[in-house]
Amino acid sequence: MNYFDHITEIISRKFAQRSSRRGLLTALGTALLGGSVLPLLPVARAAADNGYPGVAAQTTGNPEDPGDPTSCDYWRHCAIDGFLCSCCGGKQYACPPGTEMSPMTWIGTCRNPADGKDYIISYNDCCGRTSCSRCLCNRNEADKPLYRAFSNNDTNWCLGTESTVYSCSTAVIIGVAIKK
Amino acid sequence: MNYFDHITEIISRKFAQRSSRRGLLTALGTALLGGSVLPLLPVARAAADNGYPGVAAQTTGNPEDPGDPTSCDYWRHCAIDGFLCSCCGGKQYACPPGTEMSPMTWIGTCRNPADGKDYIISYNDCCGRTSCSRCLCNRNEADKPLYRAFSNNDTNWCLGTESTVYSCSTAVIIGVAIKK
């Protein structure tokens, strides 16, 4: 599910007003995505801070998959909306125990700063437990209104699951996209 | 229901650490209860601040019933625990629309600073709607453990109602207590 529209935007805005740390990270991220990939930097970002006090940073353990899966800035999260499953007992590609992964989803295309390739990311929701409430993250660049359903993140994508109750969202690699 | 044990205590503690305003109010309240009743002061307290940002202060409209029913410091609240119904669409003696007043309750004895008398106050809960969540207030002086049930405020007193779901708490006058 992908509908936590303003909150993280607001949170990051408020945070930025206080410290501008997040603005810095965004700028850093843009620089990284812009071209010259410096493999050490994303790791440094992850280790530094994910922006969620009380949530410990992670790494994927794979330098080809750089960044912190508990951070809204993690490269796979380029079109995610919701609570990050990595903060909720799941992983960036897996649901927490006891939940069910939605077979339906909305999809984004994110560039991996480690190899410069565009990956198709499937934002499958994890369903059947109450709101995880941790690591609320929203990025709206590719969002379209509700009438373009599979490009819309205001919809509860816990569909086709035993329960439509939403808990958190994953960001699963389903392949490399054709270059535009 | 009367079980919001530490929260307001904690909130007031945190608040006190910041500004000591609440400590002042408590001291003021104690002074008032101690003997010389200054009728203007409780009103001044009510108008000043109830301690809950975003909740507007009230008065009872009766100088014999001084203070602010949205304040934890209001004299009738001497043994209350929970969300104050005055902040939730109810009044100090009445439940919000759509809820049901619990016929069972726990009872406290509070001194009215206006007449110096001790009143028996019945803390009937309002039930059948979700947590109001406003004006969380707790005062534990007369609280006994769960095995002394009718003196215990950790119990959900939404009993004997169609639903046991708790929404907020009232503070109803049921009479004047015998002097000890």
Next chain:
Amino acid sequence: MTFPLKLSRRRPWSLARPGGGAFKVMRRPAHLALLACLLLPPMSSAELAPEPIPQVLSLPTDYPDTWLYAHDSNFFSLVDGKVVIVDVAAENRNYKGQIGAGQFASFIESSRRPELYVAETFYSRRTGGERTDTITIYNKAGLEQIAEIILPGGKRGQNVSLKNNLQLLNEERWLLVFNFTPAASVTVVDIVNREVLTEIAIPGCALIYPSGKTGFGSLCSDGSMLVTELSDEGKLKRQERLPVFFDMEADPLFTKTGRIGQMAYFPSFRGDIQEVDFSSTRPVISARWSLVSEEEKAQGWRPGGWQVITSHPDGRLYVLMHKDGYDGSHKNGGAEVWVFDAKKRQRIRRIVLENWGVTIEVTRGERPYLVVTNADFAMDVYDLEDDKLLRTIGGRAAETPFMLHAVK
């Protein structure tokens, strides 16, 4: 200051009755009666009188036009959302009451009957088990549940609260519910007789924009509109796809509208207004104009937030605006509310908000108030006489009130 009650110390009240089965619960506990024996007779006229138990407040049958409904989707416990009734004009007692509205519920009030409607979803075990979709009907005065209609099929569309997924039609005789499974359809309910009439597919389209007496439009994924006309019996009479009238890729329309009379004003992501005339059963795509000057466009002024637009019967549109917008900033909220004369298509003034805004609403009375869900999820109330912040209604009145409905 507490004086422990001596009586309760001598007599343990938690008397249990042995054996199984459901105990009958006393409606008026015995100890209250016992306590009454201990009360002194009134000693002076100044003494406060005992207050009756139980007492439950009620509301007027017709709500004042300074009230609104704050729909709290409650992101941090989505199954337990609610609609809070708020008086924005009063100095205090702003929170009037609440009704349940969980699991991506939808809400609408009737303006012809003193009733409120909530479309919601329940699970027998809260987050799982058997699903039941319902329309729950409350009376305005008591906020009591007076009827329930079961919606068949478990297909009620669940999304962040929108006004146009639950709409009244046919002089408020019908209530229309948007479904999404992901097949899109609309269930028509006879809300007077409390029965489900039919379900109508709206493939590739979404939402319900009432049109004329018995029609409605739905926005479609290709930038067109599907028109559905119902028979007098509430069955499908005719469907028609209007030609594409906006660029879905470059500049899609928000699903939120201002509505003045039968004219709806759809803002676009980049700051245009698309007018659609819903006077008759077949909507007419009308003029398109810009909310922003060329200079403002260059500065990136765009509409943004959740409920980004609202209107007043006096002919004014209110739009929540932010600067430095970009493709993807359409839900960011805004720092200003711009006021437009809808007929003249001209801006009247800019209101600079005290706090960042997420959702806006304007009460419908002759002296209107602007209400803004701010970034802390409290509601800021501005007096539109002088555009000054009058008060903030917060203190957990609602956890995440993304949708505000002014009383009609």
Next chain:
Amino acid sequence: MTFPLKLSRRRPWSLARPGGGAFKVMRRPAHLALLACLLLPPMSSAELAPEPIPQVLSLPTDYPDTWLYAHDSNFFSLVDGKVVIVDVAAENRNYKGQIGAGQFASFIESSRRPELYVAETFYSRRTGGERTDTITIYNKAGLEQIAEIILPGGKRGQNVSLKNNLQLLNEERWLLVFNFTPAASVTVVDIVNREVLTEIAIPGCALIYPSGKTGFGSLCSDGSMLVTELSDEGKLKRQERLPVFFDMEADPLFTKTGRIGQMAYFPSFRGDIQEVDFSSTRPVISARWSLVSEEEKAQGWRPGGWQVITSHPDGRLYVLMHKDGYDGSHKNGGAEVWVFDAKKRQRIRRIVLENWGVTIEVTRGERPYLVVTNADFAMDVYDLEDDKLLRTIGGRAAETPFMLHAVK
């Protein structure tokens, strides 16, 4: 950084199927398959491989002794509480999963079977309608609901979460549930065969303190203890009221205990410890001693908070303490945790907390951790090797985690 998917722009995916009835939902949506056709073959070994869908994590069958259960009663949405499984020792991934536990639920784990038990209450319409009380059984590895037992009579006791309103007995064959209507009773459930055995009244008393193989004590409102002995079939065999052993008025016992072996340590409001030996079916009221010196007592040092006491199998008691206590401060929380040698009845040391504490727990392993629910409702983890704050687990891990259960 988002690159809008060209494909989805050309093909609107929200294809609806007309007509009524429940649509069968695709388990693997067709568009994923279509997308696969657009994927390039792997170009280099460095490329990240596609990840299978669906994937759901699982947990070990035996949880490490550095984990605990944080019971979130969720005051701001009481119907939607939960139990969060937390690894307090790991550097990250501390939040392992959650199970539902709403409407003043109770929780206990089995130490003999890989199962978790929740006693809770559901309403058919979330806040109203038909009430159903259940024991829900989860497996530890999958956190899946593997069984449910309906509790009859709608009498399950609802209170702020306590350990002793849901207890295992008879080598964990029986699960005992405390009822309160306000008649007090205990329902005995055969948790192995998943059936309700009986209900036993405990008039004027409350809670369940297992004693011996088939007995339990309950604390009573006059300062005594009621002893209940069950037959091998889980029926009532014998009840006995022990003499009053504490002063209910002047200095009542907390309902929370430390328990080392079969000895329970009940703190009193004013700072004593009352030992009760639960080795055999009939509890033995044992020694009473003070946690505080005369000087400390004069300074008002008292236990206070919610879970104010806990213990470790190594023989240590941990008590949450505050200064300047008064009658009524027993739930205020505390600034220090005092560590006692239970056998010697002597304090070993004082731990000054970094943040005000509300509830404490100590993990049961050889290298124990002290976990404190702090005033912000985050969990502070202290290393008991050096009493230093190691980490804080927060970020809405739980809204109001008043009760922490260390993995046994």
